[in-house]
Amino acid sequence: MPLDATFSDGCALVDRALAGSVRARLAADLARSQPFARALARLRDYMRANALDPFLERFDHRTRQEGFHVLHDWDGRADRVADDTIPVNVLDYLASRRGAEATDAHALALLIDYYYFHVLQLLALRVWDEGDADANLERIDRLLEALQGSGGSGHRFATNAATLILIATSHFEVVERGYARLLRRVKALDRVHRTQVALGHAASMGCHLRFGFEATYGRDTLQMRDDNVADYPWLSFALATVMQEYSRLRDAGAGDEERAPIVEAIVNGLSPDARAFVGEAPASLSTAEADRADFRDRFHAHRDDLAAEFERHRPRDGVYSPLSFFFNFSHNVLKGTIVDALLGGGPWDVAFNEMLTGLPLARPDGEEDARERLARTLMEHARANPDRIRGQLMPVIVYDPRAGHRAFRVMLEKLAPSPG
Helix, strand or coil: CCCCCCHHHHHHHHHHHHCCCHHHHHHHHHHCCCCHHHHHHHHHHHHHHHHCCHHHHHHHHHHHHCCCCCCCCEECCCCEECCCCHHHHHHHHHHHHHCCCCCCHHHHHHHHHHHHHHHHHHHHCCCCCCCCHHHHHHHHHHHHHHHCCCCCCCCCCCCCHHHHHHHHCCCCCCCCCCHHHHHHHHHCCCHHHHHHHHHHHHHHHHHHHHHHHHHHCCCCHHHHHHCCCCHHHHHHHHHHHHHHHHHHHHHCCCCHHHHHHHHHHHHHHHCCCCHHHHCCCCHHHHHHHHHHHHHHHHHHHCHHHHHHHHHHHCCCCCCCCHHHEEECCHHHHHHHHHHHHHHHHCCCCCCHHHHHCCCCCCCCCCCCCCHHHHHHHHHHHHHHCCEEECCEEECCEEECHHHHHHHHHHHHHHHCCCCC
16 A cells, blocks of 8 residues: 555555455464464464554554554553554453463454454544545445454444444543544534434443542542543533434424434433533533533423433333443443453454443344343453552442442432422
């Protein structure tokens, strides 16, 4: 590929890599190496060599300059960005756990998909480089569909390209300088794509901030606001956008079922700190007052109807609820799901977006709803590998129905009209 490769060139390169049986042939070739460690070493070389491709090198450098490390995680022990990419780090972890075993061709296929999933995340942040950003997102939608199609591992990562923007930017960034610029770009997308971005961010930031409230900040809302000055404007945008969609659907005569995903996103987004959006504006929202005011005004106009519609999303015993699911960073949920699959659990047919909703999924009749099982599996992995937070070892992914019930109840209390 030429050094001046464009966004379109990059998409074409990835399209060829995901087409037909290309990945299956690569996995089959690697699987001829025994034991597993030898096959993984060859795949590691493949990932590192591809990471030096001019397209990836150029796009990664540009994205880092804008403030985001999409391909590399933060190394908390070394207190710096990790040297290797996230897929290589996961591969190395698998080699340490299963390297002496016979080669697992299915795990190789999953690692290849996980690598290209990160490539698509990088592409998702470059849709504004040239041409029409909305059309570029739709092109990545098609690439994501190919990644999760019959030529791959069978694992499902996400349901749309808009979600890749969320996951790509959910890493810890020591300097949070890219979020405001990215938000301005997202606001220039068309209504459909803005709403897709907003739905994911409202729900995932609800999960993220509920984790912060319970674990990182010891239920101190003021500290949570002060420490999340990049997150609150995004949550304000997400809530304002889904509330605009709620108003549009009501004006169009849409029924409860069509409004339900929108209402659920509002519930999830409000759940960690409802008062910030319906009460006096906190300092963390000083740069997002227009979005906050738009949300507040529309919310008050529909308060009674929304209160009734919120009840559908109250957590119920024995039914999966995203209000019971909370975590530090969205990309860690994806990584945990991959690690579980690689350690023997097999690919999951549950996309990240589907973990952010309790609404029924479009699945064949009688197929088990695996969301709660996956959430509890991820929590067990997180308990086995806790982080130190406020001096205590804590899991960074939790599924706790009692916390979900409490979050819903407290949210309603904060949303209730003031007496008099």
